[in-house]
Amino acid sequence: MTDLAPHTRPDTDSRYHYALMRRAIDLIDAQADSPQSLDDLARQMNLSPAHFQRVFSAWAGVSPKRFRQYLTLGHAxxxxxxxxxxxxxxxxxxxxxxxxxxxxxxxxxxxxxxxxxxxxxxxxxxxxxxxxxxxxxxxxxxxxxxxxxxxxxxxxxxxxxxxxxxxxxxxxxxxxxxxxxxxxxxxxxxxxxxxxxxxxxxxxxxxxxxxxxxxxxxxxxxxxxxxxxxxxxxxxxxxxxxxxxxxxxxxxxxxxxxxxxxxxxxxxxxxxxxxxxxxxxxxxxxxx
CATH class of the missing domain: 1.10.10.10 (Winged helix-like DNA-binding domain superfamily/Winged helix DNA-binding domain)
Structure with missing residues (x-):
């Protein structure tokens, strides 16, 4: 049996964080034509900008702003x-x-x-x-x-x-x-x-x-x-x-x-x- 290397795991097992990231991705995806700032996204998530950035980056490996670029067709x-x-x-x-x-x-x-x-x-x-x-x-x-x-x-x-x-x-x-x-x-x-x-x-x-x-x-x-x-x-x-x-x-x-x-x-x-x-x-x- 093999296991994930530490650097590829989410930093938490909490279902709360998975649900949080899904909501964030939905927001980023829905606003692709008019991207929101980190502060705006955090406000919609009812989180402080610093906490939102930290949790999102731990899950995705990159910042919300960078992740937005990966959601585009151009990235494919x-x-x-x-x-x-x-x-x-x-x-x-x-x-x-x-x-x-x-x-x-x-x-x-x-x-x-x-x-x-x-x-x-x-x-x-x-x-x-x-x-x-x-x-x-x-x-x-x-x-x-x-x-x-x-x-x-x-x-x-x-x-x-x-x-x-x-x-x-x-x-x-x-x-x-x-x-x-x-x-x-x-x-x-x-x-x-x-x-x-x-x-x-x-x-x-x-x-x-x-x-x-x-x-x-x-x-x-x-x-x-x-x-x-x-x-x-x-x-x-x-x-x-x-x-x-x-x-x-x-x-x-x-x-x-x-x-x-x-x-x-x-x-x-x-x-x-x-x-x-x-x-x-x-x-x-x-x-x-």
């Missing part, structure tokens, strides 16, 4: 031009070592094609709602590991749950947040170990495995993912598989961009994708 294009990673060379260059959720160690296994075809029949999937660093998250897990991770800030709880549960229509779903709390806490703290139980078609599994090779703070394109899975013409199918990723963020589908540098889509909303890319880019720059 910079990522693509400066941190574009060819997946077929990622392993040989050593980049993949930091690709798995900022050194969160993942163990994963996939369902067999037959199990997938049965729509989850015979599986019991537990689920619960938790606070996470990028908004409220729905965690789903079988006895073998986390099989679903969704964010509700754009879709709402009902939409997120309906989306995830429809993927395995024959499974039995049980609400049991207490049983999932240790796994959810590991995700929220960005440390520990996550066991994944990937439930998808064989082609989808190959695409998701390729996504896990993309290092934090770097991006790639749908076309390069298609090359990496040995089917260079299947760009559209890759896009579909990326969108069907059942454990967003753990399998970093947010790091896949269009060839033009555009963000493309994101299943749980573009604001969430932008926040994830900005957080990763900011922390990578801050740590050199």
């Amino acid at each position: 294009k910079v990522l693509l031009s400066e941190r574009f990673t060819l997946l077929d060379t990622a392993l040989s260059t050593g980049l993949s070592g930091t690709g798995r959720l900022h050194d969160l160690f993942l163990r994963w296994e996939a369902m067999s094609p037959g199990e997938y075809a049965r729509g989850g029949a015979g599986l019991t999937i537990r689920h619960g709602w938790f606070d996470g660093p990028f908004g409220e998250m729905l965690v789903m897990a079988t006895d073998r590991g986390i099989c679903g991770l969704a964010f509700s800030s754009e879709t709402g709880r009902d939409g997120a749950y309906a989306d995830m549960s429809s993927r395995w229509p024959a499974a039995t779903f049980v609400e049991d947040a207490a049983a999932l709390a240790p796994q959810a806490q590991a995700l929220t703290d960005l440390r520990g170990e996550a066991h994944l139980h990937l439930i998808g078609a064989p082609f989808q599994i190959k695409v998701w495995e390729a996504l896990m090779r993309i290092p934090s703070g770097h991006v790639t394109t749908y076309g390069e993912i298609a090359n990496a899975v040995g089917n260079p013409r299947a760009v559209r199918a890759v896009g579909t598989a990326v969108g069907r990723n059942p454990v967003s963020w753990l399998i970093p589908c947010h790091r896949a961009l269009r060839k033009s540098g555009g963000l493309g889509g994101y299943h749980w909303g573009l604001p969430v994708k932008r926040a994830m890319l900005a957080w990763e880019g900011a922390r990578l720059d801050a740590t050199g």
Whole structure:
């Protein structure tokens, strides 16, 4: 089991600070066309400017003003031009070592094609709602590991749950947040170990495995993912598989961009994708 290096962890385990940062990001994102000063942002957060700056910088690794720059589409294009990673060379260059959720160690296994075809029949999937660093998250897990991770800030709880549960229509779903709390806490703290139980078609599994090779703070394109899975013409199918990723963020589908540098889509909303890319880019720059 590996753990996060100290310089990549948030400085607190408090859910209060995660909620605070989500509110701040929402404010910064909503005011992108008319940026607010640090004093204005702090006032809207009901905090002193000094305390707001300190807490925000500890979470993001940079100041609120700097973080605002990372939320722009232009930053995505910079990522693509400066941190574009060819997946077929990622392993040989050593980049993949930091690709798995900022050194969160993942163990994963996939369902067999037959199990997938049965729509989850015979599986019991537990689920619960938790606070996470990028908004409220729905965690789903079988006895073998986390099989679903969704964010509700754009879709709402009902939409997120309906989306995830429809993927395995024959499974039995049980609400049991207490049983999932240790796994959810590991995700929220960005440390520990996550066991994944990937439930998808064989082609989808190959695409998701390729996504896990993309290092934090770097991006790639749908076309390069298609090359990496040995089917260079299947760009559209890759896009579909990326969108069907059942454990967003753990399998970093947010790091896949269009060839033009555009963000493309994101299943749980573009604001969430932008926040994830900005957080990763900011922390990578801050740590050199």
